[in-house]
Amino acid sequence: MENKTNINGMNYVLAGDYYIPNLKLSNEERTIGKYGRMHRDYLKENHPMRFNHLILEGQLWTYLADLNEQAQNRLQLIIRQMQEAESVTEELKASDQLAWVRAMNSIHNRAEEIILRELIYGEVVV
Template identity: 30%
Template sequence: MTEEEILHSHFGEWGSMRRDYLRRTQPEEWARMVREGIAEQYLRDYDDVVYDQFVQMTEEACRRDGVTEELKKRDVMKWIRAYNSVLAEVREILRYEVMPPIEEAPM
């Protein structure tokens, strides 16, 4: 797959995010992966692994915060707010893992 094809392909939320991060922050590594033909599979595998983490972390956070089917039956609006909060928390944690902040060089 050419770099152009990779750039126009969707690798899931996490794989696509990782692709963009690597291109921006590690262009030499990205170019090597494309040249060696491993970028596509890397991004697909990466998305699978992070998605599995997302599901596991979401389930754990729901248990921790009491976001249960019982709550959903009792008060659906409260459940929606709580579930959305869990999703935002987990996405933020994983986003940091997928795209760690870039250290700015002192001026």
């Protein structure tokens, strides 16, 4: 097989009568997780050019793994801030577990909605 470098800097390999891009996958070992998968699907459906660019550059997996870590860290930060603001403490957990579980579920759902809008779907939160 003959290798060829095109003007755009990509390497191509002659396969039969066609030159195809010689793509190399990154050695990323981190998982892309829930938020990375959600953002990948969003990019595939709504921004196919960006999605294809990330694939061709070999950066998709790293990009999604980084985004997933950012989303997880931001989610934990928002949950802690909401717990403090709404006085959802260990004392509440000890005295009324059901109320604590309700409050934590509510906090988690609202925090996750913020993450989805800000990071995963790229909307502006008002």
